[in-house]
Amino acid sequence: MKKILYLLACTSLLAACGAETQDSQNEAAHSHDMAKMYKNDQYALKDNEGLQPLTFPKVLQPTTSDGENVAYTLIAQKGTMIFMDGIKSETYGYNGDFLGPTIRLKKGQHVAITLKNDLDEPTTFHWHGLEVAGDVADGGPHHTIKAGQTTTIHFTVNQDAATLWYHPHPMGSTAKQVYKGLAGLMYIEDSYSENLDLPNNYGKNDLPLILQDRTFIDGKIQYEDVANTMSTLGDTVMINGKVNPKLTVAKEKIRLRILNGSNALTYQLQFNNHMKFQLLATDGGFLNTATQMKKLSLSPGERAEILVDLSAVKNSTITLMNGDTKLLPIDLTGEQHVASTSSNQLNDRIIDENLRHKTPDKTITMEGTMNKLVLNGQSFDDKRIDFKQKQGVTEVWEIENAISDEGAMAHPFHIHGTQFAVLSVDGQEPPANLQGLKDTILVQPNQKIRIAVHFKEKGLYMFHCHILEHEDAGMMGQIKVD
Ligand code: C2O
Ligand code: CU
Numbered sequence: 104m105k106k107i108l109y110l111l112a113c114t115s116l117l118a119a120c121g122a123e124t125q126d127s128q129n130e131a132a133h134s135h136d137m138a139k140m141y142k143n144d145q146y147a148l149k150d151n152e153g154l155q156p157l158t159f160p161k162v163l164q165p166t167t168s169d170g171e172n173v174a175y176t177l178i179a180q181k182g183t184m185i186f187m188d189g190i191k192s193e194t195y196g197y198n199g200d201f202l203g204p205t206i207r208l209k210k211g212q213h214v215a216i217t218l219k220n221d222l223d224e225p226t227t228f229h230w231h232g233l234e235v236a237g238d239v240a241d242g243g244p245h246h247t248i249k250a251g252q253t254t255t256i257h258f259t260v261n262q263d264a265a266t267l268w269y270h271p272h273p274m275g276s277t278a279k280q281v282y283k284g285l286a287g288l289m290y291i292e293d294s295y296s297e298n299l300d301l302p303n304n305y306g307k308n309d310l311p312l313i314l315q316d317r318t319f320i321d322g323k324i325q326y327e328d329v330a331n332t333m334s335t336l337g338d339t340v341m342i343n344g345k346v347n348p349k350l351t352v353a354k355e356k357i358r359l360r361i362l363n364g365s366n367a368l369t370y371q372l373q374f375n376n377h378m379k380f381q382l383l384a385t386d387g388g389f390l391n392t393a394t395q396m397k398k399l400s401l402s403p404g405e406r407a408e409i410l411v412d413l414s415a416v417k418n419s420t421i422t423l424m425n426g427d428t429k430l431l432p433i434d435l436t437g438e439q440h441v442a443s444t445s446s447n448q449l450n451d452r453i454i455d456e457n458l459r460h461k462t463p464d465k466t467i468t469m470e471g472t473m474n475k476l477v478l479n480g481q482s483f484d485d486k487r488i489d490f491k492q493k494q495g496v497t498e499v500w501e502i503e504n505a506i507s508d509e510g511a512m513a514h515p516f517h518i519h520g521t522q523f524a525v526l527s528v529d530g531q532e533p534p535a536n537l538q539g540l541k542d543t544i545l546v547q548p549n550q551k552i553r554i555a556v557h558f559k560e561k562g563l564y565m566f567h568c569h570i571l572e573h574e575d576a577g578m579m580g581q582i583k584v585d
């Protein structure tokens with residue numbers, strides 16, 4: 104009876120758990136008695152014991168490149184991985200068994216990526232945060248590549264330096280495919296970011312951390328065994344695909360590029376010694392000024408770049424925590440690299456103040472409870488265009504997370520093909536961590552967030568909740584940009 108792990112996402116705030124899930128009819132009948140309201144600690148993450156070295160995704164090498172024109176090949180394939188105790192799990196990966204290589208692009212480059220689907224099921228290749236044409240390159244659910252098929256997409260990188268990511272987006276099976284291992288990082292650099300005095304030695308002092316939670320049953324990950332329509336949560340953290348990893352660095356400045364690649368879990372990041380760190384960048388790129396903080400929340404789909412100055416730490420270890428749980432033990436006896444001085448001035452974006460007082464052009468009300476996962480009262484329909492917007496025109500969107508009779512939970516709201524600015528949170532100026540460009544933002548129950556949205560390209564784009572189970576269940580809409 105494996106469905107016993109129907110861990111419900113009733114953690115969040117006012118969530119009320121009915122007994123219905125939105126699986127197939129059979130599943131619904133089955134899960135009816137399984138569905139229970141679990142308390143937080145019953146699926147809380149376990150401490151990471153730091154048993155093996157953390158590794159970093161390889162950087163994808165182009166198949167051809169003259170600097171300005173680059174071509175890559177990315178293959179979605181089946182694999183097997185041993186995560187623990189010598190036990191094999193069946194997994195998916197890009198160009199490998201689990202997760203994918205880091206794709207490093209530069210602003211202005213003309214990129215061709217050949218996409219091959221070597222799975223036994225349809226998939227898509229979505230570039231989360233990339234501002235590319237909706238009908239050609241975005242890789243939303245309309246761009247299905249059938250099993251065995253190959254296609255090539257083309258785009259020009261037309262945005263500033265940022266840490267983006269890629270993952271599949273096939274209707275109804277995004278959550279499963281990501282859980283099995285399909286996800287990777289995409290870095291954009293520009294001439295400005297390359298000259299900032301920040302740690303930039305990939306895998307040495309500029310370190311990607313892909314955070315994902317999983318539940319192992321008999322040593323294996325298998326989505327079907329643990330899937331929960333409300334939110335699939337795990338008890339074990341995996342970083343860059345490793346369980347119990349330990350990072351070794353020197354007592355120097357390090358830059359962490361953190362991706363929340365979890366299906367549903369929001370992390371509360373801090374260090375065990377409560378030391379300050381600097382937030383450098385969010386989803387869409389650098390903040391105007393580096394911001395000191397001690398705690399950072401990161402919801403599914405979001406990224407953050409932080410600068411951690413370890414030079415004054417007295418102990419020989421420090422731990423990155425998720426709340427009170429050990430997420431990543433860090434050994435400080437590693438090899439020293441070239442020190443950076445790092446400036447605080449990172450960017451010079453300005454927001455048009457008039458937008459803050461403008462009446463919203465679009466309102467989206469999210470409702471997500473056990474019986475209902477909808478946007479503006481409607482479930483996703485690929486035949487329905489929910490909104491239209493003109494290319495290059497900035498509109499104000501108001502995103503609200505409504506509390507219904509059945510409660511509510513926090514939802515990370517994401518839009519394809521754009522990096523938006525946050526205008527206000529409940530009428531107030533957004534906090535420092537929301538002052539940079541974003542493509543995903545966590546909206547708490549009863550909260551209203553206004554954002555300034557513009558699309559550089561045309562086409563059909565998705566907007567949705569980035570809890571992958573909610574997205575699969577239809578908490579998604581489409582906007583046509585022309
Ligand atoms: Cu990362 Cu449509 O999402
Ligand atoms: Cu996306």
Ligand code: CU
Nearest residue numbers: 514568570573
């Ligand atoms: Cu949601």
